[in-house]
Amino acid sequence: MLTAGKRLAVFSIREGKGGSIWVRAGSAFVNKDGSLNVLLDVLPLDGKLHVREAGDKKDTMQAGGGGRYGLDGGLDSLPVGGHS
Numbered sequence: 241m242l243t244a245g246k247r248l249a250v251f252s253i254r255e256g257k258g259g260s261i262w263v264r265a266g267s268a269f270v271n272k273d274g275s276l277n278v279l280l281d282v283l284p285l286d287g288k289l290h291v292r293e294a295g296d297k298k299d300t301m302q303a304g305g306g307g308r309y310g311l312d313g314g315l316d317s318l319p320v321g322g323h324s
Contacts, residue, residue: 244272249294252284265289 242248248268254261266280268291276291 242270242274244270244274246270247294248276248291250278250280251290251292252282252286252288253290254284254286262290267294 246269248270249264250266250268252263252265254263263282263284265282265284266278268276268278270276278289278291280289
């Protein structure tokens with residue numbers, strides 16, 4: 241159930257050769273009136289987003305929260321700055 245203040249995970253799911261690739265796209269927060277504020281870190285090319293209750297870090301990684309990069313912190317663990 242969506243309750244005010246609850247944090248949700250936002251994913252972009254793309255089909256790859258070996259199955260689905262889940263890429264963490266951002267977070268969403270439930271407002272008092274049940275509406276959502278969605279904060280995106282990326283924009284999916286196909287325009288589709290999947291929003292679900294955020295689990296702990298281990299659950300998020302099993303769902304592919306690190307995306308294709310396989311990083312413990314996902315994209316948040318990459319250095320900020322120019323192109324790599």
